[in-house]
Amino acid sequence: MSKSDFARASKIHLDSSKTFLYHAASMRRKDKIKSAEKLARKIARCHKILAPQFPDIDPHDLDLIIAAQLRSPKERMQIMFLKRRKDGRYVF
Amino acid sequence: MSFDEKFLSELVEAVSQAELQVIVIGNAAAILHGVPVLTQDVDFMVRNHPQLEKKLKKFAKIFGAALTRPYEPSSQMIRVVGLPVQVDFILQLSSRKSFESIRSRATKVRIGKRLVWVAALEDIIAAKEAANRSKDKATLQILKESLRVKDKLSNGKKNKEA
Numbered sequence: 001m002s003k004s005d006f007a008r009a010s011k012i013h014l015d016s017s018k019t020f021l022y023h024a025a026s027m028r029r030k031d032k033i034k035s036a037e038k039l040a041r042k043i044a045r046c047h048k049i050l051a052p053q054f055p056d057i058d059p060h061d062l063d064l065i066i067a068a069q070l071r072s073p074k075e076r077m078q079i080m081f082l083k084r085r086k087d088g089r090y091v092f
Numbered sequence: 093m094s095f096d097e098k099f100l101s102e103l104v105e106a107v108s109q110a111e112l113q114v115i116v117i118g119n120a121a122a123i124l125h126g127v128p129v130l131t132q133d134v135d136f137m138v139r140n141h142p143q144l145e146k147k148l149k150k151f152a153k154i155f156g157a158a159l160t161r162p163y164e165p166s167s168q169m170i171r172v173v174g175l176p177v178q179v180d181f182i183l184q185l186s187s188r189k190s191f192e193s194i195r196s197r198a199t200k201v202r203i204g205k206r207l208v209w210v211a212a213l214e215d216i217i218a219a220k221e222a223a224n225r226s227k228d229k230a231t232l233q234i235l236k237e238s239l240r241v242k243d244k245l246s247n248g249k250k251n252k253e254a
Binding site for chain 2: 046057
């Protein structure tokens with residue numbers, strides 16, 4: 001294989017890997033959006049059923065509570081701590 | 093894995109290595125029950141026995157941290173200093189309920205490779221009501237509301253299954 005052939009083949013390989021990576025990332029994004037939309041629909045459905053039963057709970061608080069309840073314990077562990085950075089700001 | 097999950101897993105692993113018997117309490121436990129709050133520390137209720145100090149020292153040694161009693165001499169709490177997030181071991185809750193009593197209502201949750209007792213939301217609320225501090229009062233409403241919604245959702249689930 002000549003140098004130019006090798007360079008061309010490497011370029012094709014690199015391009016196809018880039019395409020594959022881009023495709024995988026885009027699929028992950030699509031899956032993420034899909035599951036986020038699914039969760040949003042589920043929260044809205046639960047809210048519709050529960051809101052008349054809890055008129056004393058603020059609707060925004062109720063949304064937060066439902067969203068937190070619908071998460072699995074593993075997902076709940078993802079964000080637990082409120083931490084102060086050295087610059088004084090708080091991060092999650 | 094987020095920092096929070098990793099840190100919690102490491103804590104639980106160290107607790108297990110030090111052979112400590114603990115129950116997760118406070119806001120960390122509330123979060124594990126699905127209450128939308130955040131916390132600045134992890135509170136463990138620990139069974140008090142003669143070997144406790146030795147085991148706590150072993151726990152602190154794993155992290156290269158130090159143990160302190162913040163409000164000596166009557167403190168019912170041992171604080172671990174030197175960790176990215178503060179960790180407190182509580183010997184007695186403000187609600188005066190015993191370790192066995194809290195554990196009888198607690199649920200087991202998998203954190204990392206280990207199963208850990210997590211205090212019931214009712215017991216967390218009772219402890220915060222008894223403590224009566226401003227920071228506890230601030231979260232009481234959302235804790236109570238979450239408990240009501242949680243009960244309703246689990247009742248609905250049970251009825252659906254039946």
